Amino acid sequence: MPTSPHPTLPHPSRIPRPAHTPDALRAALARLAPARLDEMQATKDDAFAEAVEWRSLTPVQSWILTWAREIEIARRPALSARYAQAKAHLEDPDPLMAKEALEELSAVLNEATRDART
Template sequence: MTTPHTDGDGPLIPPSELTLSALRQAVATVAPSRLPEFFEDLQKAFIRAGDEDSVVPIRMFYRQWAVVVEIERRPETARRLHAAEQAISSADPDVRGRAIREAGEIVRAAHREAAGG
């Protein structure tokens, strides 16, 4: 992980590796207020993995947080997603529809990036 980059609309940090320490550091850099949620999700993933005798919950945890980092490392993308999330509760069905589409596009793009392209 390198120091944050704040040039224009570019990403604050490079893409995160899918390791626990890299994801933890990335979350601490781009969304520090979400660290308690990160650790709670980590604990739940390991408990579930033990209960199910499967690594799938751990892989899902890594993927979920890679997507969060992918969105939050790009300030304009994060701003758009958070605005869309707020607009989803609008009384206007057209506003809600646009917000749902916008949020979906952002999250799908982040999933593609987190999966390597």
């Protein structure tokens, strides 16, 4: 009987959509894509610094939505596959293929953003 390479990790689609808080988003990312935690922290630091500089919560809200979208993609295998496929063809030498990849990438990001907001 075949075994999963990560038997203790749940299937990504079984990870519930996290709350829109830094701690909940970080916990979800730690389960889905732990290699991206440093990237998340760096962008969080930047967002909080901008919030102080701008005297606005807009950078923090943007950071939360960005990572909620990234987690939405990571937790849904079909959406993640579409995202990876589109990114792989963005620089295709065939302009039509590159355009289609850009349109698909945009559609994936829009879907993930919409669903992350619900």
